[in-house]
Amino acid sequence: MLQWLHKLASPKIFYNLASRLIPWFGWSTLLLLVYGLYGGLIEAPADYQQGDSFRIMYIHVPAAWMSMFIYLVIAFHSAVFLIWKITISDILARVSALIGASFTFIALVTGCLWGKPMWGTYWIWDARLTSELLLLFIYLGYMGLGSAIEDRRVAARACALLAIVCVVIIPIIHYSVIWWNTLHQGSSVSVMNKSAIDTSMLIPLLVMAIAFKLFYVLVVLMRARTELLFQERKTNWVRKLIQEK
Amino acid sequence: MNAFTALLKRDLLLAYRNRGELANPMLFFIIVVSLFPLAVSPDPSILEGMAAGVIWVAALLSTLLSIERIFRSDFDDGTLEQILLCPQPLPILMLAKVSAHWLVTGLPLIIVTPLLALLLHLPEGTLGILMLTLLLGTPVLSLVGAIGVALTVGLRRGGMLLTLLILPLYTPVLIFGANAVQAATMGLDVTGQIYLMSGLLVLSLTLAPLAIGSALRVSVS
Numbered sequence: 132m133l134q135w136l137h138k139l140a141s142p143k144i145f146y147n148l149a150s151r152l153i154p155w156f157g158w159s160t161l162l163l164l165v166y167g168l169y170g171g172l173i174e175a176p177a178d179y180q181q182g183d184s185f186r187i188m189y190i191h192v193p194a195a196w197m198s199m200f201i202y203l204v205i206a207f208h209s210a211v212f213l214i215w216k217i218t219i220s221d222i223l224a225r226v227s228a229l230i231g232a233s234f235t236f237i238a239l240v241t242g243c244l245w246g247k248p249m250w251g252t253y254w255i256w257d258a259r260l261t262s263e264l265l266l267l268f269i270y271l272g273y274m275g276l277g278s279a280i281e282d283r284r285v286a287a288r289a290c291a292l293l294a295i296v297c298v299v300i301i302p303i304i305h306y307s308v309i310w311w312n313t314l315h316q317g318s319s320v321s322v323m324n325k326s327a328i329d330t331s332m333l334i335p336l337l338v339m340a341i342a343f344k345l346f347y348v349l350v351v352l353m354r355a356r357t358e359l360l361f362q363e364r365k366t367n368w369v370r371k372l373i374q375e376k
Numbered sequence: 377m378n379a380f381t382a383l384l385k386r387d388l389l390l391a392y393r394n395r396g397e398l399a400n401p402m403l404f405f406i407i408v409v410s411l412f413p414l415a416v417s418p419d420p421s422i423l424e425g426m427a428a429g430v431i432w433v434a435a436l437l438s439t440l441l442s443i444e445r446i447f448r449s450d451f452d453d454g455t456l457e458q459i460l461l462c463p464q465p466l467p468i469l470m471l472a473k474v475s476a477h478w479l480v481t482g483l484p485l486i487i488v489t490p491l492l493a494l495l496l497h498l499p500e501g502t503l504g505i506l507m508l509t510l511l512l513g514t515p516v517l518s519l520v521g522a523i524g525v526a527l528t529v530g531l532r533r534g535g536m537l538l539t540l541l542i543l544p545l546y547t548p549v550l551i552f553g554a555n556a557v558q559a560a561t562m563g564l565d566v567t568g569q570i571y572l573m574s575g576l577l578v579l580s581l582t583l584a585p586l587a588i589g590s591a592l593r594v595s596v597s
Contacts, residue, residue, distance in 0.1 A: 265544045265547060268540065268543070268544040269544050269545075271540060272537075272540040272541040272544065275537050275540050275541070276527060276528070276537060276541060279528070279531055279534070279537050280530070280531065285530070285594060285595070285597065288594040289527050289591070289594050289595065292527065292587065292590055292591050292594060293527060293541070295587075296523055296545075296587050297545070299583065300520075300545050300548075303548045303576070304544070304545070304547055304548055307547065307548035307551045307552060307572075308547070308551065
């Protein structure tokens with residue numbers, strides 16, 4: 132297992148594997164997205180209270196889940212990079228940041244659009260909205276630090292360290308903003324208990340969540356491949372690759 | 377321990393020799409606070425409600441402004457490299473640097489707070505709570521801010537970036553600090569907030585020096 136992982140960390144093998152995996156992830160993302168959107172936007176019944184406007188949930192909730200999930204991925208890869216000095220981990224963490232920031236932004240914007248008809252206002256200083264906004268700032272800070280440092284190796288280590296510091300502080304920020312009176316509804320999906328949401332609405336949501344995850348992997352692989360080629364542009368295998376094409 | 381006191385003494389002495397600069401963060405603090413009545417309203421009943429929040433935000437900005445200097449001159453003249461080469465444990469030395477910074481910039485803020493509380497009509501009886509939260513909170517600001525400075529010290533223009541990096545991380549302190557004073561104004565119990573702020577202080581006292589140390593090793597190489 133370890134040996135296999137070690138092999139995977141070699142840029143050339145990772146590049147080839149990513150090239151082979153990309154079509155698979157691409158098609159499965161497309162399939163699930165179409166199915167999830169059809170199920171969510173057309174098949175699922177309208178909500179008895181919110182009417183059709185609840186359907187934005189099929190974008191909003193998966194995006195919000197992804198915004199947090201991707202940060203954990205970044206922190207995990209940063210730790211791997213700092214401990215074992217695996218370049219691939221640095222690349223994966225750094226290319227994930229922009230995707231994570233985009234998902235955070237999407238979650239915020241869809242939340243605002245939903246809030247206008249439901250709450251009567253685009254923005255409320257509610258706990259979840261605020262912590263999502265702060266998460267966006269943290270993503271932007273992370274990317275800002277990465278692009279401000281010119282030396283690539285210094286930037287990699289500084290970003291990894293920042294990601295780990297932030298992952299300690301993010302739960303504190305999250306729980307400190309919960310102190311306010313929370314307007315955002317509680318979580319409706321739960322693994323342990325029966326969900327408060329009907330199955331006909333839940334299935335498209337879960338399909339969308341999986342589709343978003345696959346989409347993330349797809350984009351990360353594509354971006355990582357490009358970044359890898361750029362960083363390894365002076366090595367023999369990249370030169371050979373270019374000559375073959 | 378000897379290294380800790382030696383470095384602390386050196387930093388305090390350096391600050392004392394530059395007495396002129398010493399007052400700047402404090403003046404900034406006072407000026408920012410006095411802008412609010414001009415901009416919002418001089419009405420005592422409105423000021424009363426925002427006093428704690430305004431003082432906390434001003435303290436946060438003042439720390440942000442002064443924290444950048446914590447490693448700057450040492451980085452420029454090479455002292456920082458010598459500190460990194462010391463055989464003493466780096467986190468202890470970092471703790472000394474941050475303590476010196478807090479004594480020079482954080483403590484004066486707390487000392488002038490009663491004056492500002494008077495200017496902003498802070499409700500009577502809550503001044504003690506405000507000063508206690510500042511006492512617990514400003515060291516956290518210095519410790520967390522120093523991590524950001526350590527990451528950006530090698531950059532020529534790190535100022536704006538530093539703001540982006542550390543302001544989001546300051547929010548828990550701000551929320552608990554301002555919240556405690558507001559709760560005290562309404563006559564509620566504030567033990568919870570005080571305990572949480574003490575928790576933050578202990579957490580950052582133990583973990584931040586390690587992070588500052590490793591961040592400096594990355595930036596200075």
